[in-house]
Amino acid sequence: MTDYTNSNETHCVKNCFSCPECESMLSIRVKDDMVEDRKGKKFCFTCTFCDYSYNSEVILKPKSVWNIVKDEHTKSVKDVISFNKAKSYYTNLLNLETLTDQTVRDLKLGKEVSSPKSLEHLKTYNLNIDNADDTDKLKYLIDHMEFEKDEYQNEPHQNSGVSILQNPFPVPRKLITRETMKCCDCSQVLQLPNEEMISTKFICKFTASDYIPTINISPMINHSWPTWQKGNFTLLVNIINPLRSSVTVTLSSPSSVTTGNGTINTTIPVSEITIGPYNDKDHPIRSIPTPFLTKSTKLSRAEIVMRTGRIGAQSTNQIESLIEKSDNWGCLPIELTLEDTCDIRIPIHVSVKTKLPDAIKSLKLSRPELLFGFWTVIELPCNRD
Amino acid sequence: MEWIETPSGNRISVSSKLHNKENIQIKGNSTIGPGVELNALENEVSILIGKYCYLSENCHITPPLLKPGVYGQFKMGNYTIIGKDCILKAAAIGNRVVIESDCKVDELAIIYDCCIIRQGTIIPPKMIIPPFSEVRGVPGKNFKVSQLGTGYKRTIEIEAKELQILGM
Ligand SMILES: [Zn+2]
Ligand SMILES: [Zn+2]
Numbered sequence: 001m002t003d004y005t006n007s008n009e010t011h012c013v014k015n016c017f018s019c020p021e022c023e024s025m026l027s028i029r030v031k032d033d034m035v036e037d038r039k040g041k042k043f044c045f046t047c048t049f050c051d052y053s054y055n056s057e058v059i060l061k062p063k064s065v066w067n068i069v070k071d072e073h074t075k076s077v078k079d080v081i082s083f084n085k086a087k088s089y090y091t092n093l094l095n096l097e098t099l100t101d102q103t104v105r106d107l108k109l110g111k112e113v114s115s116p117k118s119l120e121h122l123k124t125y126n127l128n129i130d131n132a133d134d135t136d137k138l139k140y141l142i143d144h145m146e147f148e149k150d151e152y153q154n155e156p157h158q159n160s161g162v163s164i165l166q167n168p169f170p171v172p173r174k175l176i177t178r179e180t181m182k183c184c185d186c187s188q189v190l191q192l193p194n195e196e197m198i199s200t201k202f203i204c205k206f207t208a209s210d211y212i213p214t215i216n217i218s219p220m221i222n223h224s225w226p227t228w229q230k231g232n233f234t235l236l237v238n239i240i241n242p243l244r245s246s247v248t249v250t251l252s253s254p255s256s257v258t259t260g261n262g263t264i265n266t267t268i269p270v271s272e273i274t275i276g277p278y279n280d281k282d283h284p285i286r287s288i289p290t291p292f293l294t295k296s297t298k299l300s301r302a303e304i305v306m307r308t309g310r311i312g313a314q315s316t317n318q319i320e321s322l323i324e325k326s327d328n329w330g331c332l333p334i335e336l337t338l339e340d341t342c343d344i345r346i347p348i349h350v351s352v353k354t355k356l357p358d359a360i361k362s363l364k365l366s367r368p369e370l371l372f373g374f375w376t377v378i379e380l381p382c383n384r385d
Numbered sequence: 386m387e388w389i390e391t392p393s394g395n396r397i398s399v400s401s402k403l404h405n406k407e408n409i410q411i412k413g414n415s416t417i418g419p420g421v422e423l424n425a426l427e428n429e430v431s432i433l434i435g436k437y438c439y440l441s442e443n444c445h446i447t448p449p450l451l452k453p454g455v456y457g458q459f460k461m462g463n464y465t466i467i468g469k470d471c472i473l474k475a476a477a478i479g480n481r482v483v484i485e486s487d488c489k490v491d492e493l494a495i496i497y498d499c500c501i502i503r504q505g506t507i508i509p510p511k512m513i514i515p516p517f518s519e520v521r522g523v524p525g526k527n528f529k530v531s532q533l534g535t536g537y538k539r540t541i542e543i544e545a546k547e548l549q550i551l552g553m
Contacts, residue, residue: 022525024509049491049509049524176515191535200481200498200516200538209536242539284546296552298390 015065016173017045024049026170028065033058043068045170054170066172073169188363206359211370213249213275214240215350217378218291218331220322221308228382229341236322236331237268237348237378238289241275247354248274251332253346261382262342267335269319278328286327344380349373386419396549405431412436412463414549418444426456435463435480439548442469449476449493462498464545475508479516481541499538 017026026045033042035058043056043065056068063071178193192204216238219225226233241247250272256265278287285303293304307326322333336344351373360370387399393413401421403409408425411434417423420443425432431448440446444467448456459473462480467473469486479498484490488502491510496502500514503521507528514520517535522528 019524022509023528024524025511027511048511198497198516200535202535205535207534207536207539209539284543285550287543288547288550292547292551294551294553297396297550300551 011066012173012175014173017065017069017170018173019047019050019052020168020171021052022047022050023171025173026052026054035060052168054168069170069172076169210242211357211372212374213242213247213350213352214238215348215376216240216289216292217334217380218289220333221291221324225380227341228338228344228380230338233336233338234322234333235336236289236291237334238291238331239273239275239329239350240287240289241328242278243354243357244277244279245355245357246274246276247352248272249330250351250353251334251348252351253334253348257346259343259345262338262340264339264342264344264346265337266346268332269335270323270332273323273325273330273332275325275330276328282327287329289329289331290324290326291331341382343382344378346378348376348378350376394549396552408432410434411438416440416549416552418442418469422446424448431456431458433458433460435461435465437464437542437545437549439466439545441467441471441486444469444471444473446473449474451493457493464542466541466545466548468504481538481545483541483544499533499535499541501533501537501541 015028017028018024019026025048027048029044029046031042031044033040038060040058040060042058045054045056047053056072059068178197179191180189180193181191182189189204190206192202193199194201194203218236218238220234220236237251239249241249251268252271253266253268255267256263258264285299290304290307293300293307295301295304319333322331324331334346334348336346351371353369353371356365356367356370389397389399391397391413393411395411395413395415395417397403397417398419398421400419401417401423403417403423403425405425405427408427408430409423409432410430411417413436415434415436415438418439418441421440422443422445423432424445424447426448432446434440438461446459448459451457457476459475460477462478462482464480465478465482465484467484468488471484471486472489473484474492475490475494475496478484478490478496479500481499482496482502483500484496484502485504485506487505488507490496490502490508491512493510494508494512494514496508496514497516497518499516500518500520502508502514503519505523506521507523508514508520509524514530517533517537519531519533520529
């Protein structure tokens, strides 16, 4: 989204303004009014959320609400700038005149200012003394005194003790746009929105989350979370495939990880699994790994009964019996050995191999398959709620 | 917790309060949590909720006030998740929107598709939130709208489906 607020070229044509105090929408009412016996209109802006309000001057000639606010804003900014310049000038002049410092006495006598201490002193008054050749130092200083930093240029309502300002001005409503994105390296379009402004559809979109499997940790099926203390634990790494082709996923983790409060040894006994494709025609429950099914809904309870009748029968090997997969998900056991109670924080590298998805194939890359890897971190605090 | 499951797959908590039920339309596969109040008007369909929407405990939805005595319609798209204790008077909340707990969406605000409204946010009256926005804070204090990645379109939809299937 690009913000076009206050841009001269682009502004909301529907007279939308937001509140300078709270960003809420302003409602606008028009009232008849008089100025010097002439009939005109006055525009009253009221915030829909806070108690901000703003009344325009009486407008005699028709002009757009946007121009009314802009003109009053510009006029006010000019007033404030000249006021601040004058204020700054006289403040500096006063500072200089009231100084009894030797430096100033010297300056008034036309002497050179050379000692570092004196130069330092002058700096505290924001006096510009770069040009040391100037003969009339005092006149030079007064002419070149730095004005106070003008904060009013952009934000005329940010009041810092200037009382000539009226209320802050209504802010033209932010206009935003949809963006196209390209790869910095090869200029391939990565995201191209369609033309409809409020649509969330794209003509072209390459979003990582459409390709990367979801990785989640869970206790073993029919187990609840253990308490993390000295000992061995087996958990399941659940992998969900978002792609329409099957993927081969390989997990690896450092054999030991030291966290803030302890060391965890990890083993992934079986590290490779091939998981089937995602099919959007299937009921969404089929994409949910068994460890996440709950007993809260009829549907989920029925699914648990159906799935648990299916597992466990295939293998006599203890570890292999923990591996489960179906549709577009699978889970692999991970074994942890804890030396003491500690927060679990384990980095896992996930590498993914699949056939080239059609969207990428159409880019005519000379690659037969999609191969990528990424890191994910499993985090389980020792005090779980 | 007791639930009524309708033929269209809606799960409605018995402790929710649906005022003028005949004027509430819920497409299907949506959850109306315990203590939720839907305040539809007497004479016309005034609350419309899409499919796979999840309304958590104690949400209050009231159609927006157009002018004194005149109310409009409240519309919510599909795959939209509302957290606990939210008060919604918006005109429209789009598809794939997450509103976290304790939020207030004021009169006639519009939240377009694929937005996340963070916990405790207040969206002031008539405010329009563009698609793919993340919103947090209270106007005048710390209100902020920033851009949300396009990947959320898919993840919010999955989350909404899982909530419906798994309960919580
Ligand atoms: Zn305001
Ligand atoms: Zn590239």
